[in-house]
Amino acid sequence: MVPELRQSLFGVEFQAPVLLASGTCGYGREYAGLIPLDELGGLVTKAVSVEPRSGNPPHRVAETPGGMINAIGLENVGLDAFASEKLPWLRENLARAHVFVNVVGRTVEEYAAVVSGLDGEEGFLGYEINVSCPNVKGGTMFGTDEAALAELVGRLRSETERPVIVKLTPNVPDIGIYARICEENGADGLSTINTFPGMLIDIHLRKPVIGNVSGGISGPAILPMGVYLTWRAATACSLPVIGIGGIRSGEDALQYILAGAHLVQVGTASFVDPAAAATVQEGISSYLAGAGIGSLSELVGGLRLPEHGQH
Amino acid sequence: MVPELRQSLFGVEFQAPVLLASGTCGYGREYAGLIPLDELGGLVTKAVSVEPRSGNPPHRVAETPGGMINAIGLENVGLDAFASEKLPWLRENLARAHVFVNVVGRTVEEYAAVVSGLDGEEGFLGYEINVSCPNVKGGTMFGTDEAALAELVGRLRSETERPVIVKLTPNVPDIGIYARICEENGADGLSTINTFPGMLIDIHLRKPVIGNVSGGISGPAILPMGVYLTWRAATACSLPVIGIGGIRSGEDALQYILAGAHLVQVGTASFVDPAAAATVQEGISSYLAGAGIGSLSELVGGLRLPEHGQH
Amino acid sequence: MPVAIEPKATEILSPIRHRAEVISSRRVATDTWWLEIDSPEIAGRAEWGQFVMIGFGLEHLAPPFLPRPFSVAWRAEDGRIGLLVRAFGVGSRRLAELRAGEHVLLLGPLGRPFRLEPGSRVVCVAGGVGLAPFLFLAGDARRQGFDVDLLYGELTADKVFDTRLIEELTGGPPIVWTEDGSLGRRGRVTEGLRVEGPVTVLACGPTPMLRALAGRAAREGFDLQVSVEEHMGCGVGTCQGCVVQGADGRWRKACTEGPVFYASELTWSPS
Amino acid sequence: MPVAIEPKATEILSPIRHRAEVISSRRVATDTWWLEIDSPEIAGRAEWGQFVMIGFGLEHLAPPFLPRPFSVAWRAEDGRIGLLVRAFGVGSRRLAELRAGEHVLLLGPLGRPFRLEPGSRVVCVAGGVGLAPFLFLAGDARRQGFDVDLLYGELTADKVFDTRLIEELTGGPPIVWTEDGSLGRRGRVTEGLRVEGPVTVLACGPTPMLRALAGRAAREGFDLQVSVEEHMGCGVGTCQGCVVQGADGRWRKACTEGPVFYASELTWSPS
Numbered sequence A, B: 001m002v003p004e005l006r007q008s009l010f011g012v013e014f015q016a017p018v019l020l021a022s023g024t025c026g027y028g029r030e031y032a033g034l035i036p037l038d039e040l041g042g043l044v045t046k047a048v049s050v051e052p053r054s055g056n057p058p059h060r061v062a063e064t065p066g067g068m069i070n071a072i073g074l075e076n077v078g079l080d081a082f083a084s085e086k087l088p089w090l091r092e093n094l095a096r097a098h099v100f101v102n103v104v105g106r107t108v109e110e111y112a113a114v115v116s117g118l119d120g121e122e123g124f125l126g127y128e129i130n131v132s133c134p135n136v137k138g139g140t141m142f143g144t145d146e147a148a149l150a151e152l153v154g155r156l157r158s159e160t161e162r163p164v165i166v167k168l169t170p171n172v173p174d175i176g177i178y179a180r181i182c183e184e185n186g187a188d189g190l191s192t193i194n195t196f197p198g199m200l201i202d203i204h205l206r207k208p209v210i211g212n213v214s215g216g217i218s219g220p221a222i223l224p225m226g227v228y229l230t231w232r233a234a235t236a237c238s239l240p241v242i243g244i245g246g247i248r249s250g251e252d253a254l255q256y257i258l259a260g261a262h263l264v265q266v267g268t269a270s271f272v273d274p275a276a277a278a279t280v281q282e283g284i285s286s287y288l289a290g291a292g293i294g295s296l297s298e299l300v301g302g303l304r305l306p307e308h309g310q311h
Numbered sequence C, D: 001m002p003v004a005i006e007p008k009a010t011e012i013l014s015p016i017r018h019r020a021e022v023i024s025s026r027r028v029a030t031d032t033w034w035l036e037i038d039s040p041e042i043a044g045r046a047e048w049g050q051f052v053m054i055g056f057g058l059e060h061l062a063p064p065f066l067p068r069p070f071s072v073a074w075r076a077e078d079g080r081i082g083l084l085v086r087a088f089g090v091g092s093r094r095l096a097e098l099r100a101g102e103h104v105l106l107l108g109p110l111g112r113p114f115r116l117e118p119g120s121r122v123v124c125v126a127g128g129v130g131l132a133p134f135l136f137l138a139g140d141a142r143r144q145g146f147d148v149d150l151l152y153g154e155l156t157a158d159k160v161f162d163t164r165l166i167e168e169l170t171g172g173p174p175i176v177w178t179e180d181g182s183l184g185r186r187g188r189v190t191e192g193l194r195v196e197g198p199v200t201v202l203a204c205g206p207t208p209m210l211r212a213l214a215g216r217a218a219r220e221g222f223d224l225q226v227s228v229e230e231h232m233g234c235g236v237g238t239c240q241g242c243v244v245q246g247a248d249g250r251w252r253k254a255c256t257e258g259p260v261f262y263a264s265e266l267t268w269s270p271s
């Protein structure tokens, strides 16, 4: 018996629970021919901003223990070129995998401009809102500023009927607060988590390895943090959650799913092996088959807590 | 030429910059005979609370990718037994390595009771205040609550003339804010960082592996986060900083030192190899010798930033 | 006449940490390997039931990143120690794959050993790789004049460690039980335990097996020593990671207060 | 008469990802190894100057956790590819230690290759392991009738890759330079470059060397192709990690727009 991986979510059906994470799969086309994109759950594009952004000076990536650091600087082609040059390929080549457009901005207006600018186009399902961006107005990130986040989510809700997924930032004392703000302001789902701020120093040159000084840490190193924050977010509100962080096997993905995620994303692991997302998907399927579980959805949020736990 | 590792700090001289981290070296005695404790910079005891604490149910530790999770639950013998059973051994057996007592509490009063209760004793230099503890009054951690932290540090300052080091928690949007609160309220130094909240799920049992459900993540996986937060804390205030997180080589330690740390602590690495702290210390020394650097203190905070960095 | 065996363990000597070379590795059951490691330091000091922490050192990040506890299953005159390694999860699988010439980091010998009462018959009850400490103990004890029974249970025949090697190492044949009866007697190894006259009962194996034996020991009134398992961080008492619950409800460290406890020292909560 | 070499690279075929076995490993200089890997798929398609990402796959956590870029230094009829691996940092040290029988994960062939202009003399300027792509290119080009000079510079003699093997692979002796004069000519390899008549100058090596050549190319007005190095995440254009600065100030991806660029396409900021 082939286990059922399909789930209905955000008004559509996902054929499988694994998506490629934003910033690690370009605009999809780069992986064409190399991996079976259309057999995955979907993908999230590189961030799109209203104007093109040139990004940070090199080095932009380097290895850290069990993971990596990156500071790309949200380099992207901008809204117009995305719509005219990138979206058509996705529209024409993906029939079953769903596409989310990752959206960034420096002001609420900038985010709203991307959403309203794209909303009439075809070839994607919805938006993943990256709130780990500095807010020009407040100085802090949208994702760590309760009022700014509420305003942003509410505004984007009014711009579109498509699913709006908010991708939360991990470096807050209580992610549940931010999860509830998203829910109360009309988001359709959450992605947990973005990268952790980190820094790598070249001790010989006495300089940061990364041109931007600091960057975001991703990869297996952050797996247990991602599982925890996914569990906290999923139990703090009733929105569906997409689990992200360090996933490189079916077992890793199932930790997120038991913690409450409906879908997962694979990021850094695709650099280690472009076949990672497919491997994760097969790993989930063969685990279910081996354990005699008919459908993945039986496991979502299926974590059993001990009575004595004092989390 | 043997490089100079000594540094004057907190009113005393540290013969070397490497200390054993709290919770990973018991009360020192457990390592006696196994590693040359008195040749290190020092050690930080397991947390001491006013009453004994029994701690969490098993499992309390497990491996995570490139690191580990722990939820010991601050099990400790309590103030009185610490003073009568543990401190004498440290006093009698350590002539050169300095001892910090790691202090925990559920209220400001409990912290203050530990500090005032121990202050007349001999055998230790000062206190490392663990603020990653839930505050009974506010529900949040002391380390993520600006007002509670200010009150706590101010109160402890009034209880003792000994060095008070505050050990900061990493899961805040801006650690610089907390660093400055410590400085303004009279702390003598900072330790950065404590563990990251995380979770590990046994997918077969569908249960958290850790008896306490969630725990703290430590080890190499968190090295780049620790370096970043040390740099942020060291540049946000003028207090000396002790760098902690994932250190297992002289090179790792030197990243922290260039980021602004005067001293470092080695935790999880001692489980992998009890000789880790000595290895780190030798690694620092041989790096300095090879690079022709006469004294470690030349490197403290010696990070050079590129002009374009937009951290 | 058996001679009294004095445990030196209450004041444990500092353990030794050293890099050691794997001398040989041999598959002895479906998922189990017999490793011999060159460690004169540990071979010279290990007592029955003590264990080592075995890992790969600071540069290794893949599992096992933290070292894992394994019973000293054998110690040879020439300085080798033997470990019986069952590929259980991802970390022990890597250890089971160790090949001659590879190096490991050893810390040991660790923990409180088994104690034998002079004049008593010794019954060892081993569940699965719980056999390990008894390979070492049974042979020594027989040479010292003890009358030893070694009861050894597995689920199925393919998991049973080479019985000729067991006989060679321990100086006598084990009494093998399999749950499906595919080798030896059929049923749970605990059924094989008969307690008559002065007897020292020692047990090592999965917690449900130990729990069952502890229940019998309490009901039938015999002394039982058990070697327990718990996740370990340090192996030397610093991390407080390895606790099991004492009879008084307080936590006891498996690494330094155990791994061998009298069953009566512990709380046996229903699983 | 040399034949025109048409680069097929603008529309690059999808790269291949596969597990491959190391066939042999041989130390060829103090810190440099020559690896042969069984990869008929990549051997059959690699072009001059293209590279592979080489790593250990998803279970490996120690460096190299991320795969590392290495030039295809050779491709044999029987499906082997050759890599010239210098132990530079901790990741490449592990790759240099690869032994026959070990497996790696390969992704390739990747990137935009060198282009040869028909009728021109070919001068390859190699700094250190920048030699790698020219082992493959020089032999092929000579067989195709090109007149090829291979200038090869190292700091000291002990770093120089086995010159007989170079001659065997490329069909001619390299012109060796060492900075200390311990082998071949003394000085920087760039001093050896004479540009007369129609010439295709190709360079691979450390950035300061490329910068010096780019300066000369601009001043003396010859075409120069350089193979650049930058940290890479994916190797296939998805991560935008590997940028170098284009002449117009915009970032260019070394993995898909390079690694071979005309020097005039890039900004050469003073180091």
Ligand SMILES: Cc1cc2nc3c(=O)[nH]c(=O)nc-3n(C[C@H](O)[C@H](O)[C@H](O)COP(=O)(O)OP(=O)(O)OC[C@H]3O[C@@H](n4cnc5c(N)ncnc54)[C@H](O)[C@@H]3O)c2cc1C
Binding pocket: B061, B062, B063, C051, C063, C064, C066, C067, C068, C069, C070, C071, C072, C073, C083, C084, C085, C086, C087, C088, C089, C090, C091, C092, C093, C129, C132, C133, C228, C229, C230, C231, C232, C259
């Ligand atoms: C004192 C003692 C002696 C032992 N002697 C032997 C022996 O002789 N032969 C043998 O085959 N096995 C023995 N074990 C069990 C062996 O240590 C575990 O099978 C092994 O640690 C499992 O690791 P893993 O990575 O394969 O398991 P995983 O389940 O993949 O490990 C995940 C995590 O669990 C921890 N863990 C899991 N099971 C155990 C366990 N039982 N003990 C400690 N940590 C655990 C690991 O440290 C890791 O953090 C002994 C255990 C103890 C405590």
Ligand SMILES: Cc1cc2nc3c(=O)[nH]c(=O)nc-3n(C[C@H](O)[C@H](O)[C@H](O)COP(=O)(O)OP(=O)(O)OC[C@H]3O[C@@H](n4cnc5c(N)ncnc54)[C@H](O)[C@@H]3O)c2cc1C
Binding pocket: A061, A062, A063, D051, D063, D064, D066, D067, D068, D069, D070, D071, D072, D073, D083, D084, D085, D086, D087, D088, D089, D090, D091, D092, D093, D129, D132, D133, D228, D229, D230, D231, D232, D259
């Ligand atoms: C297109 C291309 C072809 C190459 N061909 C060869 C070759 O044929 N032979 C050879 O010996 N070397 C070659 N290199 C260089 C080789 O990739 C680096 O020496 C190697 O990646 C260094 O890794 P490390 O872990 O040893 O270095 P470390 O400095 O320890 O690595 C730390 C980090 O830096 C990154 N890094 C460091 N240097 C480089 C680099 N130069 N390129 C990419 N990432 C780097 C690593 O990915 C890692 O994240 C090539 C590089 C490129 C870009």
Ligand SMILES: Cc1cc2nc3c(=O)[nH]c(=O)nc-3n(C[C@H](O)[C@H](O)[C@H](O)COP(=O)(O)O)c2cc1C
Binding pocket: A021, A022, A023, A024, A046, A047, A070, A072, A074, A102, A130, A167, A193, A194, A195, A217, A218, A219, A220, A222, A244, A245, A246, A247, A265, A266, A267, A268, A269, D233, D239, D241
């Ligand atoms: C090179 C790189 C670029 C990224 N770019 C983006 C981005 O543009 N927008 C975004 O929301 N997240 C971005 N991320 C974060 C990932 O989508 C993901 O949240 C994170 O890497 C954790 O997952 P992982 O451990 O599987 O990589 C990027 C990550 C990497 C490594």
Ligand SMILES: Cc1cc2nc3c(=O)[nH]c(=O)nc-3n(C[C@H](O)[C@H](O)[C@H](O)COP(=O)(O)O)c2cc1C
Binding pocket: B021, B022, B023, B024, B046, B047, B070, B072, B074, B102, B130, B167, B193, B194, B195, B217, B218, B219, B220, B222, B244, B245, B246, B247, B265, B266, B267, B268, B269, C233, C239, C241
């Ligand atoms: C088993 C264990 C117990 C710990 N107990 C304490 C503690 O009692 N008090 C404290 O401030 N930190 C405690 N810590 C945190 C460490 O002191 C240190 O901050 C953290 O582990 C990061 O350093 P590392 O990566 O070198 O281990 C503990 C860590 C571990 C692994």
Ligand code: FES
Binding pocket: C231, C232, C233, C234, C235, C236, C237, C238, C239, C240, C241, C242, C243, C253, C254, C255, C256
């Ligand atoms: S394993 Fe650390 S105290 Fe027992």
Ligand code: FES
Binding pocket: D231, D232, D233, D234, D235, D236, D237, D238, D239, D240, D241, D242, D243, D253, D254, D255, D256
């Ligand atoms: S290495 Fe990822 S875009 Fe070039």
